[in-house]
Amino acid sequence: MRQTFSVTFFLKRKSQQQDKPQPIAVRITINGESAELSIGLKCAIQNWHQKFQQAKGRSEEALTINSEINDIRSRINYIFHQQLMHGESTSPQIIKDIFTDASRTKHHLLSFFAIHN
Numbered sequence: 001m002r003q004t005f006s007v008t009f010f011l012k013r014k015s016q017q018q019d020k021p022q023p024i025a026v027r028i029t030i031n032g033e034s035a036e037l038s039i040g041l042k043c044a045i046q047n048w049h050q051k052f053q054q055a056k057g058r059s060e061e062a063l064t065i066n067s068e069i070n071d072i073r074s075r076i077n078y079i080f081h082q083q084l085m086h087g088e089s090t091s092p093q094i095i096k097d098i099f100t101d102a103s104r105t106k107h108h109l110l111s112f113f114a115i116h117n
Helices: 060-085 092-100 109-116
Strands: 005-011 022-030 033-043
Touching (some): 022 060, 022 092, 033 060, 033 092, 060 092
Antiparallel strands (some): 005 022, 022 033
């Protein structure tokens, strides 16, 4: 079965804060199903190139943002292709969980006390 797959970067605009830098998010889409996550970077609206899904210009900030976007895109593509090569079922949420390492068990301070006492 043929799958459609895309990775799209965009600004999550907050209507009341148009003059401040906006958070950059990524949307992973497979066969029309999507998952979104923030990448932890911000960019001013006037410095964002929507068509190219990256920051405009050659400033150090723009180059850093674009480098990080390229790295994230590569890692998401790698995860998707690894899932396909291993014959595992995949969805945007699965890719998001692998990318964010959400499958790893989170331990809280109280659970460590319970284990060691």
